[in-house]
Amino acid sequence: MTDQNETHHRPWQDEMLQVVAEIIEDTAFSEVRGCALAPVYHQEARGVSLLIHDPVQGEFLLFMDQELLTHLSTLVYGPSFAAINSSLEEDFLAELLNIIAGRFLAAILPPEQGFSLGIPAGAAGPITCPAPPCLSWHFSVDEMPFTLLLHGESILTLAP
Amino acid sequence: MRIAIVDDSGTARMFIRRCLEIAGFHEAEIIEAENGREALEAIRLHPVDLLLTDLTMPVMDGLTLLKWLKSNPRFVQLPVLVITSTGNPARERELLKLGAMAVISKPVSPARLNEVLQALLPPAEGCTDQPFAEKPSHD
Numbered sequence: 283m284t285d286q287n288e289t290h291h292r293p294w295q296d297e298m299l300q301v302v303a304e305i306i307e308d309t310a311f312s313e314v315r316g317c318a319l320a321p322v323y324h325q326e327a328r329g330v331s332l333l334i335h336d337p338v339q340g341e342f343l344l345f346m347d348q349e350l351l352t353h354l355s356t357l358v359y360g361p362s363f364a365a366i367n368s369s370l371e372e373d374f375l376a377e378l379l380n381i382i383a384g385r386f387l388a389a390i391l392p393p394e395q396g397f398s399l400g401i402p403a404g405a406a407g408p409i410t411c412p413a414p415p416c417l418s419w420h421f422s423v424d425e426m427p428f429t430l431l432l433h434g435e436s437i438l439t440l441a442p
Numbered sequence: 443m444r445i446a447i448v449d450d451s452g453t454a455r456m457f458i459r460r461c462l463e464i465a466g467f468h469e470a471e472i473i474e475a476e477n478g479r480e481a482l483e484a485i486r487l488h489p490v491d492l493l494l495t496d497l498t499m500p501v502m503d504g505l506t507l508l509k510w511l512k513s514n515p516r517f518v519q520l521p522v523l524v525i526t527s528t529g530n531p532a533r534e535r536e537l538l539k540l541g542a543m544a545v546i547s548k549p550v551s552p553a554r555l556n557e558v559l560q561a562l563l564p565p566a567e568g569c570t571d572q573p574f575a576e577k578p579s580h581d
Contacts, residue, residue: 291523308549309457359456370452377451380498381548384527388547394532401450 288343293441294390298419301385305378306423310357317420321427323347327404328377332383336398337391340434344379345409350426351375376402382430390440417441443470444488448495448507449525458494458525458550463493465556478502482510490520492563497526505540512541521562525550 294314303314329345355371378382380402387397409429411418416433432438445462447455455474464472473490475481481493481500484565493511497504511517524537527548534545544558 308551332498358453373451374453377453380451381527384529384548387528388530391530393530396530396533399498399528399530401498 283393292417292419293417294386294417295419297389298386299421302382302419302430305381305385306354309378310354310423311383312354312357312423315317315422317422317427320418320420321422321429322408323429324349326411328371328375329409330372330379330402331405332374332376332379332402333400334383334387334397334437335400337395338397338434338436338440340432340437341412342379342383342386343405343412343431343433344375344382344428345405345431346375346428349427350423350428353424354378367410372404376404443467443492444473444490445470446473446475446481446485446495448454448475448478448493448499448504449497450476450496454496454525454548457462458555461550461555464552465559467559476501478504478507478510481507485517485520492521492523492559494523494525497524497528505537506538508540508542512555523558523562 288309299314299316306312306314323345324347326348327345328348328351329343332342334340334342351371355366355374358374359366359370380399383399391397411431413433415435415438416431417438419430421428445467447458449455449458459472462472470572473484473488475484477499478495480494485493495504495507503528508522511520511522518540521543522541524542524545525548526545529545529547537545543562546554
């Protein structure tokens with residue numbers, strides 16, 4: 283993980299933590315903690331991206347190690363679910379980011395402001411910000427880290 | 443009772459299915475579709491009593507599906523519940539105006555789903571009076 287392209291202050295830290303904590307608690311019944319430092323991820327980290335189309339433009343990315351993805355998928359689907367595989371984990375990761383993005387935008391945009399998102403897509407390659415300016419938030423579940431990135435000049439003009 | 447769940451995410455469909463079961467619809471026959479077009483093809487062949495749909499989906503999104511259903515005499519009375527991650531008060535009003543029965547934000551919970559369905563479905567089609575847990579016990 284690199285911070286080379288990131289801004290070092292993190293606007294919306296409280297909003298994002300609240301959104302992420304509520305969603306992980308409601309879906310995987312697990313507690314989320316905020317991390318001040320960028321975690322070091324293994325090479326096999328899994329990622330997903332989601333475009334913001336309207337009323338501002340940007341992109342969310344969510345990354346976590348395979349270990350955490352398997353852990354959360356098992357919690358959500360249940361240990362007896364026989365068919366947890368890479369495809370299903372990818373689907374879970376996409377749905378997780380979809381919900382996080384929606385709840386986060388609802389939290390930071392005016393109450394009457396509608397918004398639209400794209401379709402989540404797998405994100406390959408190193409866990410770096412695709413293009414500055416970029417914000418990052420780091421969290422952990424059961425001491426396993428995950429990271430959310432948000433980039434795009436349009437969306438970041440709204441940052442406090 | 444037959445219920446259609448329309449969402450491009452298998453995880454979301456599983457979650458909604460589980461919520462329905464916990465909320466008392468364990469005897470309902472569930473039909474799953476990955477997008478609006480697939481849902482239309484399924485319910486044309488096998489009509490359903492309730493349809494739950496996401497909004498953002500490839501091929502045919504939930505808004506198009508809702509408009510199509512509410513403009514077709516055969517399906518105009520079909521209760522449609524929108525379950526979305528992009529909800530807000532303005533969007534909710536728009537969807538209700540278009541004929542949605544209710545709008546629920548993701549992630550849906552059994553309690554919220556039960557609350558909405560109890561209020562909006564006829565008693566015979568609603569859930570039983572059996573209690574359900576908001577969250578599973580870890581004991």
